[in-house]
Amino acid sequence: MPLDRAQQLEMFRRMLRIRLFEEALIAHNPVGHLSIGQEGAIAGACMALRDDDYVTGTHRSHGHPIGKGAEIGPLMAEIFGKRTGICKGLGGSMHLTDTKLGLICESAIVGGGFPLATGAGLSAQVRGSDQVSLCFFGDGAVNQGTFSESVNMGAVWKLPVIYFCENNGYAVTTPVEKSHGQPEIARRADGYGIPGVVVDGQDAEAVHAVTLEAVERARAGEGPTLIEAKTYRFDEHSNRLAIPIEYRSKEEIEHHRNERDPITLYRAVLQTRDLLSEIEAIEAEVRTTIDEAVEFAKASPEPEMSDLWDSMYVNPISAPAGEGEL
Amino acid sequence: MTMRNATQKLSYLQAIVEAQREEMRRDERVILMGEDIAVYGAQSLFDEFDNKRLRNTPISENSFVGVGVGAALTGLRPIVDLTIASFCYLASDQIINQAAKLRFMTGAQLAVPLVVRTSTFYNNRTAAQHADRPYPLFMNTPGLKVLAPSTASDAKGLLKAAIRDDDPVVIFEDINLWGKKEEVPTDEDFLVPIGKAAVRREGGDVTIVSIAGCLPHALSAADALAKDGVEAEVIDLRTIVPLDKETILTSVAKTGRLIVADNSHKVGSVASEIAAVVSEEGFESLKRPIQRVAAPQVHVPYNAALEKRLFVSKDRIIDAVRAIT
Numbered sequence A: 001m002p003l004d005r006a007q008q009l010e011m012f013r014r015m016l017r018i019r020l021f022e023e024a025l026i027a028h029n030p031v032g033h034l035s036i037g038q039e040g041a042i043a044g045a046c047m048a049l050r051d052d053d054y055v056t057g058t059h060r061s062h063g064h065p066i067g068k069g070a071e072i073g074p075l076m077a078e079i080f081g082k083r084t085g086i087c088k089g090l091g092g093s094m095h096l097t098d099t100k101l102g103l104i105c106e107s108a109i110v111g112g113g114f115p116l117a118t119g120a121g122l123s124a125q126v127r128g129s130d131q132v133s134l135c136f137f138g139d140g141a142v143n144q145g146t147f148s149e150s151v152n153m154g155a156v157w158k159l160p161v162i163y164f165c166e167n168n169g170y171a172v173t174t175p176v177e178k179s180h181g182q183p184e185i186a187r188r189a190d191g192y193g194i195p196g197v198v199v200d201g202q203d204a205e206a207v208h209a210v211t212l213e214a215v216e217r218a219r220a221g222e223g224p225t226l227i228e229a230k231t232y233r234f235d236e237h238s239n240r241l242a243i244p245i246e247y248r249s250k251e252e253i254e255h256h257r258n259e260r261d262p263i264t265l266y267r268a269v270l271q272t273r274d275l276l277s278e279i280e281a282i283e284a285e286v287r288t289t290i291d292e293a294v295e296f297a298k299a300s301p302e303p304e305m306s307d308l309w310d311s312m313y314v315n316p317i318s319a320p321a322g323e324g325e326l
Numbered sequence B: 001m002t003m004r005n006a007t008q009k010l011s012y013l014q015a016i017v018e019a020q021r022e023e024m025r026r027d028e029r030v031i032l033m034g035e036d037i038a039v040y041g042a043q044s045l046f047d048e049f050d051n052k053r054l055r056n057t058p059i060s061e062n063s064f065v066g067v068g069v070g071a072a073l074t075g076l077r078p079i080v081d082l083t084i085a086s087f088c089y090l091a092s093d094q095i096i097n098q099a100a101k102l103r104f105m106t107g108a109q110l111a112v113p114l115v116v117r118t119s120t121f122y123n124n125r126t127a128a129q130h131a132d133r134p135y136p137l138f139m140n141t142p143g144l145k146v147l148a149p150s151t152a153s154d155a156k157g158l159l160k161a162a163i164r165d166d167d168p169v170v171i172f173e174d175i176n177l178w179g180k181k182e183e184v185p186t187d188e189d190f191l192v193p194i195g196k197a198a199v200r201r202e203g204g205d206v207t208i209v210s211i212a213g214c215l216p217h218a219l220s221a222a223d224a225l226a227k228d229g230v231e232a233e234v235i236d237l238r239t240i241v242p243l244d245k246e247t248i249l250t251s252v253a254k255t256g257r258l259i260v261a262d263n264s265h266k267v268g269s270v271a272s273e274i275a276a277v278v279s280e281e282g283f284e285s286l287k288r289p290i291q292r293v294a295a296p297q298v299h300v301p302y303n304a305a306l307e308k309r310l311f312v313s314k315d316r317i318i319d320a321v322r323a324i325t
């Protein structure tokens, strides 16, 4: 089913939240790997999921919870390392995991999420639930052994998993063509006997449509789909990383910023549908949300040493004598 | 219902299968995954349980352990059989970076009720790539619980406790004990508490802390020593993490002498950690230096006679006791 008007506006809202959340980070707390430029792929995929569907993400972790609809304040506070953060200030920028919305991990170990997403799919299958599991990963992660191992298990057992590649063309400085013997990622699906689909990641509605089809297949017990969304990161690999070489041209970056910005493109689409006043209301609302989140984060307390011990085990092993006070 | 005090004669390996059967019957969230699991004792489970809950996996250690982690995060209680402990290294990313850390890194939003079973395959002429006893590696990983049972009853009771525990547990099964039979409780709620060592023999002259397959050697060494008038107290560690310091320190306070028998490599071993704990917290009780009886820093050879000499034996324990009494 195509998105109705309210859903279209919600998708726009989530894309804009990712953008402004990260612009606020650049201004106030410059850490992390930004998803600016990739918002269409993330929000498009998430809008095809239910709240109780599972998601695993990556080091580029801010977009996934926001795309899934998470509350912004605790995410911002997490980046500031505060106790009110979604992970109590213990996870931070690469690990914004909000389990209330089915996020079960944002793995900073590249490729670490494939098995977890596959396991969540297995769990849904064993429990007889119709939940699905969506695994976000980068083009670089495809070269990890876990990709092959996990996609194969998903295929063999027909698990309800969507393997969703945010192909932004580069792993740090390494272009896809220089690190993949066969650079068309979606074609890898054939090696496991599952469908592989390519989609323009800057077109949020197109992403939504292919993801929805994959979700429906998964819910129907027909197994996994590999989706390759072609996208682009506008900023440096990481906010804190100075890269001494020019591995992509200024023209290439400018082309994407000017012609291929998923938010600009979708705003124009919604404008043709006479939604300008709604868009403007959302823009004002999101600005306020982000400003309030920054204030909340700044005003929040720091975590305590005891929070470390309290987060280790469900059935605790008490802090060895003396060590709790370190 | 079974009788409270009823027992059944089982080998260590059969006890493990029974533990899994009972827990799979009791709780439908329990599943078992691994390579060719039928070959490693689980064939009788295939007659009883749905294929959905018994998964023969492809040879993809890192990912099928990770699949277990993902399933544990989302409502199941998986047992993942890593067959041979040397294969832990392939799965160590998912065990250490995911299973052990996810609860912490999410500020306790998540729980990982996962059991990783694996067996230490030494003294079996499998050579260096199959014979490791890598539990010290996991002792050095906060977030895990680490078990090493040395009797059939403990193998059953600790595995059942691990399956019911809400944290990730790695359990090392010692193949040198697989065939050992004893009377094992049949009560479905028979559990051995995680974190409690067992005093297997009382004595006032020297404490021998034994890990996993060292136990039979420690007990026969104690019998031999008793003939010469040296009474050894033998503690079976059972749980490596959390370490039962209290039982060890109480015994050393009484005996003033400590031997630790550990088949892992000596440097950075569990024996090393126990020696450090006793030095820090029980130094005043010690009459003589602590002795670690462990495998030296060489790899396990294929040659059976040489292999045997690397590991803990009755004679090596007796020599260590003699050196400090």
Ligand SMILES: Cc1ncc(C[n+]2csc(CCOP(=O)(O)OP(=O)(O)O)c2C)c(N)n1
Pocket: A033, A058, A059, A060, A108, A109, A110, A111, A137, A138, A139, A140, A141, A142, A168, A170, A171, A172, A237
């Ligand atoms: C196992 C592992 N190896 C290397 C790294 C360092 N690293 C972090 S991100 C990254 C590139 C990942 O590229 P890709 O999967 O395309 O994701 P992107 O950063 O483009 O979103 C690398 C090499 C890591 N975090 N984990």
Ligand SMILES: [Mg+2]
Pocket: A138, A139, A140, A166, A167, A168, A169, A170, A171, A172
């Ligand atoms: Mg990339």
